[in-house]
Amino acid sequence: MRPKPYRVPEHWIETYLEPRYPDLATPFRRAADATATALRDGELDDDTFAGLVRLLDHRSTVLRDSVGDLVGRLAAEFPAAMDVVVHRTRSPLARTRREALTWLRHSPPSPTHERVCAAGLLDRSAVVRAQAADNVRYHGLEALAPVLTEAAGREDDPATRRTMERALASVVVPRG
Numbered sequence: 437m438r439p440k441p442y443r444v445p446e447h448w449i450e451t452y453l454e455p456r457y458p459d460l461a462t463p464f465r466r467a468a469d470a471t472a473t474a475l476r477d478g479e480l481d482d483d484t485f486a487g488l489v490r491l492l493d494h495r496s497t498v499l500r501d502s503v504g505d506l507v508g509r510l511a512a513e514f515p516a517a518m519d520v521v522v523h524r525t526r527s528p529l530a531r532t533r534r535e536a537l538t539w540l541r542h543s544p545p546s547p548t549h550e551r552v553c554a555a556g557l558l559d560r561s562a563v564v565r566a567q568a569a570d571n572v573r574y575h576g577l578e579a580l581a582p583v584l585t586e587a588a589g590r591e592d593d594p595a596t597r598r599t600m601e602r603a604l605a606s607v608v609v610p611r612g
Contacts, residue, residue, distance in 0.1 A: 441472070441475060441476060442468075442471055442472045442475045442476075442506075442509055443472065444465065444468040444469055444472055445468065449461055449464065449465060449468075453498070453502075456498075457496065457498055457499075460496055460498060460499045463491060463494075463499060464499060464502055464503065466487075467487070467488050467491055467502075467503050467506055468506060470484045470485075470487070470488065471488075471506040471509060471510060474510060474513075474514070475509065475510070475513060478513070480510065480513075480514045480516065480517070485510075485514075485516060485517070488503055488506065488507060488510075489507070489520055491503040492504055492507065492520075492524070500535065501535065501538075504535050504536070504538070504539045505538075505539060505542055507520060507521060507539055508521065508538075508539030508540055508541065508542030508543055509542040509543065511539070511540070511542070511543045512542070512543035512544055518543070518548055521536050521539050521540060521552075522536075522548060522552060524536035525537060525552050525555065525556065530559075530560075530561035530563060530564055533556070533559060533561065533564045534561070534563050534564050534567045536552075537552065537553070537556055537564065537567040537568055537571055538567060540552065540553075540571055540575075541571065541574055541575075544575075545575040545576070545577060549571070549575055549577065550577055550579055550580060552568075553568045553571050553572050553575075553577060553580055554568075554580055554583050555568075556568025556571070557569060557572075557580070557583050557584060557587040557600075558583075558587065562591075562593040562595075562596045563596075565587065565591065565593075565596050565600070566593075566595065566596040566599040566600075569584060569587070569588075569596070569599045569600040569602075569603040570599055570603060572584055572603045572607060573602060573603035573606045573607065576606070576607055577607060578607045578608075580607070581604065581607050581608050584600055584603055584604050584607070585604060587600055588600035588601055588604060
């Protein structure tokens with residue numbers, strides 16, 4: 437089943453991005469157009485994709501996050517995009533690892549999701565562990581219930597533990 441076609445969020449660009457961050461509107465629009473074209477045509481040009489990847493390191497969180505969401509959409513169709521997401525989940529920066537996990541929400545669950553989320557549940561950063569748990573819940577990754585149970589049992593951060601427990605409650609179906 438192919439995902440819904442991606443449409444450039446013109447309303448968001450015009451009402452949010454341009455008034456607040458006028459210098460970001462053009463690079464985001466180009467990135468969004470490239471994403472829509474790639475998803476529609478089933479082809480991702482290497483140079484275009486390299487430009488998207490460069491934007492993932494932009495100083496602006498708004499642009500980084502927005503382009504990251506586009507890369508997450510591309511990851512559903514293009515292995516190179518999924519490779520970028522997976523690579524960034526191994527970054528030395530917790531912020532980058534958490535961001536990469538959020539991008540996975542834009543592609544359907546896969547064995548790669550399970551591997552990345554399992555590793556995220558064991559991450560040294562509480563925000564990354566919480567995001568991984570939230571992804572388990574969001575995608576209904578039942579296979580990770582044992583890993584999630586173990587992670588929740590040793591979690592020291594109360595907010596992260598609650599996130600893990602909510603995720604666990606959503607993927608573990610009581611048998612009876």
